[in-house]
Amino acid sequence: MSINYEKELNPAQLEAVMHGNGPALIVAGAGSGKTRTLVYRVARLVESGVEPSSILLLTFTRRAAEEMLSRAAALLDSRCASVEGGTFHSMANKVLRMYGPEIDIPPDFTILDRADSEDILSWARKDLGLNRRELRFPRKSTLMSVFSQAVNRREDLEALVERQSPHLKRFLGDMKRVRTLYEEHKKKNALLDYDDLLEYFLELLRRIEWVRLALNTRYSHVLVDEFQDTNPSQSEAVTYLAGKDQNVVVVGDDSQSIYSFRGARFKNIIDFPVRFPHARIIKLEQNYRSTQPILNAANRIISEAKEKYTKCLYTVRTEGSPPVIWSAENEHHQSVLVANEIEHLLEGDYRPDDIAVLFRGSHHSFDLEVELANRGLSFVKYGGIKFLEAAHIKDVVSHLRLLANSSDFFSWQRVLLLLDGVGLKRATQAIQFVKESNAGYRALATIPKMGSLPGAKALAQLFEDLSRIRGNPRQQVERVCAYYNPILIEKYDDHPKRARHLEELMSLAERFTRLTDFLAEVTLEPPQSDAHLHGPGDTLTLSTIHSAKGLEWKAVFVIWVAEQWFPHSLVGEDSEEMEEERRLLYVAATRAEERLYFSYPRIWYKHGEGLIDVHASRFLSSLESGAPYNCSKRAVGPAPTRTDPVPRHTVPSSGSGMRATNSLTGKRIRHRTFGVGIVIAEQGEDKIMAHFDQKGLVTLKLAYAPIEILD
Structure with a gap:
């Protein structure tokens, strides 16, 4: 089957696919068709006579490799199925089975x-x-x-x-x-864990030259996907696998390097030209996902990164709504704004699965989850469990439920099993005793063989204290948390993080004057969080940004884009971690196809400090020169339509260092040499950036460019 590469690929993709021998780095911007490019490159190598079995495709999931090779086979022919594709770990396993004894690793490990x-x-x-x-x-x-x-x-x-x-x-x-x-x-x-596979594989490549040469002979071309996510060992292994011919092509996006907590090293993709001095760098900048106003915002966010491959995402979809920034009164107001807008979108042409709410940390969505549940809006959550499904949250709320209903068997069971010396049998007996006594929590002190336990006495005192502060759910939550804190520290190694979750629960209780109202809102039986339990199109998506990478939605809300939250308060000012926080917001922004919203609350109740002021994330300052964002203020840029359910603040739809104009941006032009194109944006006062079908992205100086405006 003959492939018309020129017709099916844009100029940058074509350059990457047609690249001959030698090293190359394909810097693939978000939504730029990197998978398509890799698929076509595999097909091109096979079509040009390279033995399929001598091509090695390394990915981060087996499924990704299988999908690419399947698509390549459908594109060309079945020969592509013979290309060796898999993960770094599967490659390491295969090689160690064959050559492991050279470094004292038995083949039957x-x-x-x-x-x-x-x-x-x-x-x-x-x-x-x-x-x-x-x-x-x-x-x-x-x-x-x-x-x-x-x-x-x-x-x-x-x-x-x-x-x-x-x-x-x-x-x-x-x-x-x-x-x-x-x-x-x-x-x-003779046991190897996942990390051992990579470390021993690398040791083998370093120490045993004849093995390294055998692999270099076996694999004449090496392709690597998602290179920005490689750890130091994986990157070094790629260098050895490339051999002296260095026929290695890696694909990645430095701006989407966000997995350092898994060991990924941002410098790997930045330093690729250092490891391979003759590497060809090809940038895929044409985006097939988002509108230009969204891309302009993303370009602005990443433009201030200290270390990067400079690129500017563009699209032929020049029209669209500019991103919106909401400055809410408080956390709950933020949830209301988001929920209102979601309902507004659902009244139009949007389906629930067209919409996602993204956040930096799993606990950032807690208040919103309650608001959505109260409105009957089903959602699936990725990247951490739902707020009310967390064990430590259930523990605390169970104590409060007993104050409201002393006959709640399952809450009694949960509370009693937290006590030292109390197992399921003793807890069941105690619950029966409390039930028969009709004395509620006061019966705890008189339970045979249990009432004398220190834990039982402390629990009885807790309920006594709670009964004295009725009418103040926040104080009641604080009292339970104070009682529960030693248990939290003992049960969980990550207790500092879970303690912050409990602060969120206290903040949530602030809005209520009756415990029963608070408990009605904080249900202990939330909707299922498994996507497969829902039919297509009937659930919203809530996700951490890390879990959302590689996905896309028509409308994306990014919440809690505020200092101390995003970037996180523990991140150093001039650290690589701070740079990764910026990249994380860039990843969030580039998930949106048509609509993009940023939000944060202006105040937040912090346990022990009271109300504190909250400020917009420094990463948003580039979107509007640091101006304050307030949803109650007049919008800057295009005014909101009359059907908008809430006031909003829009971001000017210009890119980094560019400004949108009424006269040229989005208009069709004809260039004497390049033909017909579309103006993407204006750069400075005398230059424009335009995309031509025959040439791709071109920057033109208005004083000299031979162009005419067609519309």
Whole structure:
């Protein structure tokens, strides 16, 4: 089957696909068709005579590799199915099975999944006497996460804990002992975890030259997807696999490097031309997803990044609504604004699955979840569990439910099982005793074999205190949280993060004067969060930005775009983490196809400090020269239509360093050499940026360009 590459690809994609031998970096902007480009490059290599089995395609999921090769086979022919595609881990597994004995790795090693690794760590904790409850030593899942990050980041364990989990510093010595025992057990029993696969694969490539040369002979062309997400070991492995011929093409977007917490290294894509000095850099900048006003906002956000490949996303879809910024009165007002606009969109041509609400952290959506549930708007949440499904939230609310209804069996069970020395049998007996006594919580002190327990006495005192402060749900929540805090610290290694969730619960209670009203709003039986339980099109999407990467929706709301939240308060001012926060907002903005909204509250109730002022994120300042954003103020730019349900503040639809004009932007022009094109934006006072079908994106100086305006 013959492929007309010139017809089916834009100029930049064509350049990438037709690239011959040697290294190349394809900087693929959001929505620019990177997968299409990789598919066509695979087909082109096979069509040009490259043996399919000598092409290696490395991706981050097996599904991605299978999809690309399937599309390539459909595009050309079945030969593309012989291309070797898979993940870095699958490649490492294959090579270690063949050549592992060269570095003392037996070919019949067993791969540990995450659960297997955690079980070994649990055994190590117990063997070292660290599993005693009173020690509060980190759980197996926490240990696994910390150890894995240290390996992937190539960071000393002590430095990692100091930077990321300082509350674990007191356990550092024993954590090292656990890790040593874990490593010894794996080596003794021929076990490799996921991190070992990559590390031993890299060791093999470094140390054993003949193995490296054998792989270089086997694979004449190497393609890598999502290169910005590689960790140091993966990037170094790519260098070895490229060999002396360096026929390696990597695709990625530095502006979408947002997974450092998984070990991804932003510098890998930035330093690619350093590793490969003769690398060709090809930029895919034509976007097929969003309207130009949305792209202009995204371009502005990322333009202030300190280190980047300069690029400017553009599209032929020059019309569209400019992004909107809402400055809400408080967190609940923000939820109301978002919910109102969602209902407004649903009254029009939008379906629920056309709409997404994105946020930096999972707990940022808690108040909105309650508002949507109250309006009967179903949603699916990705990236963290729903607010009311979190165990620590359920624990706290269960205490409050008992104050309102002492016959709530399941709340009693949940509360009693939190006490030391109380199991399911004793809890069931206690509940029956309370029920028969008709004395409610006051019966706790008289329960046989239980009333004398310190925990039971403390619980009875808690209920006594709560009964004295009726009419103030916030104070009642605060009192329960004070009681629960020692339990939280003992149960969860990530208790600092969960404590912030409890602050959100306190803030939510601020709006109510009756506990029953608060509990009616905070239901303990929220809608299912599994997408497969809903029919097509009947649910909204709520998602962390990290979980939304690679996805798209017609309308996107980004909430809590405020200082201390976005960027996070723990991020250093001039750090790489701050740069990643900027990239995270860029990723959020580029998920939107037609409508984009940013919002934040002007005040927030912080436990222990009262009401605090909240300011717009510094990342929004580039959208309007740092002007304050207030949804009650007059809009700047195109005025809102009369059907808009809430006031809004719109962002001027110009790109970084550009300004939209009434005279040229969006108009068709004819160039004497390039033919007919569309003006994308105006740059400075005397230049325009235009897209021509025959030439692509071109910057023209108005004083000299031979152009005429067609409309």
